[in-house]
Amino acid sequence: MGIRKMLAMIMVISLMMAVAVGCASNAKESGSAADPAPANTGGEPAEGTKLDPVTLKIVMPGDRPADMDLIIKEAEKRMADTLNVKLDIVFVPFSDLAQKTQVMLASGENVDLIFDAPWLHMEQMVSAGYYEPLEDLLAKYGQDAVKVRSQQMFDANKFQGQIYALPLGNTHLAGRTYVVRKDLREKYGLPPIKTYDDLIKFAYKVKENEKDVIPLLAYGQPGQKDVSWGAFRAFTEYDPQFLRSDALGQSLVLYYKNNDGKVYNLFDQMEPRIWSWIEEARKLYQDGLIHPDILALKDIDSVINSGKVAVAVYNEFGVPSSLGSAVAQNVPGAELEAVTFIKMEKGQNITNFKQANFQAIPKVSKNKERAMMFLNWTAQKENYDLLAYGIEGTHYETVGEDQYKQIGSNYSYFPYAWIWNPTMDRLNAGFDEDTLKHYEFNKNADNLTSSILTGFSFDPGPVMNEISLYNAVEDKYYNALFDGVLDPTEQWNKLKSEGEGYAKKIQVELQKQIDAFLAKK
Template sequence: MKIRKRWSMMLVLSLMMATLVGCSASSNDTGNAAGDSSSKGGTAPSAGAATTKLDPVTLKIILPGDRPADMDLIIKEAEKRMADTINVKLNLVFVPWSDLAQKTQVMLASGEDVDLIFDAPWLHMEQMISAGYYEPLEDLLSKYGQDAVKVRSEQMFNANKFQGKIYALPLGNTHLAGRTYLVRKDLREKYGLPPIQTYDDLIKFAYKVKENEKDVIPLLAYGQAGQKDVSWGAFRAFMEYDPQILRSDALGQSLVLYYKNNDGKVYNLFDEMEPRVWSWIEDARKLYTDGLIHPDILALKDIDSVINSGKIAVAVYNEFGVPSSMSAAVAQNVPGAELEAVTFIQTEKGKNITNFKQANFQAIPKVSKNKERAMMFLNWTAQKENYDLLAYGIEGTHYEAVGDDQYKQIGTNYSYFPYAWIWNPTMDRLNAGFDEETIKHYKFNKDANNLTTSILTGFSFDPSPVINEISLYNATEDKYYSALFDGAADPNETWAKFKKEGEANAKKIQIELQKQIDAFLASK
């Protein structure tokens, strides 16, 4: 294990801001920089446009999900805008969500030539950092990332350090992630049911669909190993309180190790099953055996396409509101079908605990030969015209701007996905088609003062002392977790097997995590 010095974040950000405000353009082995940014979308290696055209560089960028149909058009326009400044070409490689954890880990471990890569704490961020695969970004941000810093709050950077350093650019547009049930509004109204206000209302609707719609599956969640936090039962943790159950810093999406309320303790389901969690598992089992949850839940890989078919009554979704692409696809595939967003996250001030950490990140691997240019590109994306292009597509073709902060999507050939590579709270637009309640949630959660700050804000878990235990535990959990929380296996039998195989490694991880938390809290 390499020893890493802990740098002061405040000093780093001060240096960045000083560079942004007053420093002269710097020069390095990639070319010289100056202050001319007159060309559309232009940005210099440090602050303006290049005085001499840089040699072309192709950046290999690893992104999750499916390649949008018109991605090539967007890349062509982006490269045109960058040609006279940072002169970057884009080689975007898309990896299916279901294969993301394994394939990206293999890429990094094998030293594959990659310049930017998506990662997340729920994926394998801490493990990849401990393995030494990612470049610390302080110097690169200071020299080439002034705009990328400016569009993110100091609080956002402070809360998203790993082992005391910035190892990846945090991606997010609020301080609390949205969680939603996408509901077939037309079917709800068809049965004369009022707007859904509670989880019981949701399930009542699902049973009504089961009784009356032979071609519609009532409930859909995710069943793949890399998507455990959006399994049916586990998803409920995002929307229920008393106690407020939060995922730990050690096991990403898993609830086996968890925090409860805001007491700084690490709890372990293998030590004592949390009654609330067990109720979610049992509920999922009943819904599955009653034929409400999709029977092939563990085998489905492309959940979005299943939702888009219009043959799902309720589906879980990791954002507030109904995405335009899904709304359009459902209406196209089932004339008259309409989705509405239902969330049980409360907007009472102080009700929700957060450590202000973001769920998604963009990292620069150490093997990259184009680290400076990769940061220049991230900086370029933090300018409004460029952000709009990569987030929403070509104006008039893929989207219509509505004022400075909203948009309407046109067609389905370029779907919204800034969350995978460029997301920031300053440039991000809200969907103009969002309902009033969804807009309320976004605005509420953009204000940090509306949330309760976790006592673990700023804490970063170093997994290196238990990296082998984490690897072994994750392999065990992948066999049982989704089956449990999606109701596809008998709870008692499955939990007994899971506990027998995973308990010892989970305990070692828990002890190490608690040790680090105690040290962190003692140092505050």
């Protein structure tokens, strides 16, 4: 879709959402503000009771696994005599996720469960009144879904004071990793990578010696701004820590730092360190290290799977089994290793304990109770294992009580998209010792520094139109800027010229709400 058409669509959607905002307050009043707690009513039909058949339409991010239909068939078989649910699972590529899911919700398309996230448009969709408050549904039908998540998880992941979506996560701090071709590093006699400078040194060595291998790979689509090469640096840098704002989830243009409760704006004053990341990305691109077609690539995993990439950014700790096995199959002798620069020192990492992913029930759903029953069903161990890892013996093997080993690549790990929870989740038995330590370390909330904004929820309603217009502007320039594809000064000046006014209004409103929140603490 061309930029003009995309802008036009976004503006139409913005108008539709602005109208919906007027109705949002009434929608919010229909839900209870109480914390979710087990109730006496059962989350599933009584034994031997079979409900009327229902088909749940579930919208998820990413690409459909090859054996998805096998998993659905088995899940439906297990539910046949109780929940009696059929699953219509629709996958939307990450590159199209923000636009397509926004259109679905704004148009009132019938959907029963949908993935959303603060880095996507969670706050905007809540403010527009598109999502059902979940407190009552959780109390009546979601006792197991509540039990596998801590109260802290619910308390920190409310929106405008209510639970509008089920938080998905297995730690309190998201992992950020560089996936590295270990075999190539060892081929050149380089020691294990400990610093970012080591990483870049390795990339240049690959450039010199491996003509068919892309040294560096990041993401270049508008919905993937936080994993562009330069912007990814903010996840693993300290003194200060730059944290994304609650208003522009993937952007560094508005940001927090130093845990001081202030909203900073790069248009007001450019941070020298952030600018250095932008300039370095430009140099790496011009030197031929960053993938030359990075802005056109939609399926990054397939590029990594080819084995023709030396270093790629990845939003988790460790090397996922699907990538490791695919690379080894496509390039005999190839091996991936995980490199992260996130510190494992108590108090070093600031977090607001918010999860990055959520599962919501849209207002338009005609099957809200059954959708919650299904989410509750997924919180039972054998069902979680099925949907998270596939069919035992075909797609995975259990290792001990809390680990697994993936078999093949026909059903890749993706519980983060719909059922993730810290109680049921298994760790990859193939993870290296350091990765396992990172997971264990970040499951303990006491190891992290609580953000001054923990519990804060931004209401985008007053600046909904500005957010939509600003995002449309930023989508044109951000990835080209942080992936080094075009001249930094020229791109920045264009972004500032077109987006500064919108960003300032958003900043002022966000700061106003933060100040009100902090005044009540």
